[in-house]
Amino acid sequence: MSAFLGPIHHWVFRKVKFQNEVTDQLIDFARHKNLDTAPMLAEKYGELEEAPLEDIIDRLNIHGWLQERVSLVEYRLAAAVKAILDNGIAEEDELRKLFYDIGASMKQAALPSASAAYELLNDLLLDGMPCDGANELLSEDDGKVVWRRNICVHSPYWKEAGVDIAVYYVIRESMIEGLLEGSDYEFAKQGEEYSIKGR
Numbered sequence: 001m002s003a004f005l006g007p008i009h010h011w012v013f014r015k016v017k018f019q020n021e022v023t024d025q026l027i028d029f030a031r032h033k034n035l036d037t038a039p040m041l042a043e044k045y046g047e048l049e050e051a052p053l054e055d056i057i058d059r060l061n062i063h064g065w066l067q068e069r070v071s072l073v074e075y076r077l078a079a080a081v082k083a084i085l086d087n088g089i090a091e092e093d094e095l096r097k098l099f100y101d102i103g104a105s106m107k108q109a110a111l112p113s114a115s116a117a118y119e120l121l122n123d124l125l126l127d128g129m130p131c132d133g134a135n136e137l138l139s140e141d142d143g144k145v146v147w148r149r150n151i152c153v154h155s156p157y158w159k160e161a162g163v164d165i166a167v168y169y170v171i172r173e174s175m176i177e178g179l180l181e182g183s184d185y186e187f188a189k190q191g192e193e194y195s196i197k198g199r
Contacts, residue, residue, distance in 0.1 A: 005054060005062060008130060012066055013053045015126040019073040020048045022175075025102055026080040033089040037080055045075045067129060074126070074154060078161035078168070085163070092167065099171040103178025111183045113142040114196045121176060121196075128153035144197040 023041075030037050041047075048069060049056045058065040084090050090098070106124065111117045118140070127134040134153045138146040155165045176187045186199050 005057060005059065009057070009062060009066060010053055011123070012129065013057075013069070015124065016066070016069045016073050017048065018124050019077060019126045022099075022102055023073065023076045023080050026077070026084065026098075029098060030080070030084055030087075030089060035083065035087050035089050037083045040083065041076050041079055044079065045072055048072060063129070063131075070126065070128060071157070074157040075161070078154075078158045078163055081167060081171070082161045082163045085167075092170065095167075095171050096174040099175040100178040100181075103175035104181045105178075107179050107181055107183070111180075111185060114145045114185050114198065115140055115142060117180060117183060117185045117196045118145040118147075120179065124179070125172070125176075138193070144195060146193060146195045149192045149194070 027036075027038050027041070081095065084095065085092075108120060111120065132151065132153050134149060134151050136148045136150050138148055140146075152165065154168055158165045158168050173187065173189070180187055180196070184198055185196050188195050188197065
């Protein structure tokens with residue numbers, strides 16, 4: 001990434017904030033079931049700053065500052081899921097439904113093409129830093145987009161939290177399905193390849 005603050009940095013930080021908002025919804029879900037995970041998460045990992053990016057970023061270390069926030073929200077999400085599962089307040093199926101609903105709440109009124117649907121996912125879902133090259137676009141047109149996951153940037157966080165990375169992909173895919181609910185497009189995967197195509 002460059003040494004000056006530009007659109008790509010704001011784009012990454014919006015994705016960071018979205019994942020943090022997802023974790024906040026998990027915290028609220030747990031709190032309604034008499035489990036307050038917020039103090040543990042704050043003490044162990046800290047909290048994401050609530051201010052415009054240009055007011056809080058370290059301009060002498062833009063890349064490092066953003067990477068720290070990526071790690072922060074990755075750890076928070078994994079640890080929140082771990083606490084919910086360990087305390088028995090939700091099974092995986094209930095988490096899947098919760099993430100589907102989160103996705104559905106973020107959907108747009110109309111997605112005119114598969115490319116627009118892919119762009120929506122890419123603008124929301126955090127897959128490390130752009131330089132990580134986690135995903136590779138294989139083909140794209142209005143009717144279908146295909147991409148490959150080259151590396152899993154999430155597994156170190158989930159491993160440290162003590163949660164099978166498969167849980168992350170189950171709830172992530174549920175959220176994608178929710179995002180595409182009511183649209184003309186559907187999400188599919190085959191191995192490490194993913195696609196969005198017309199129904």
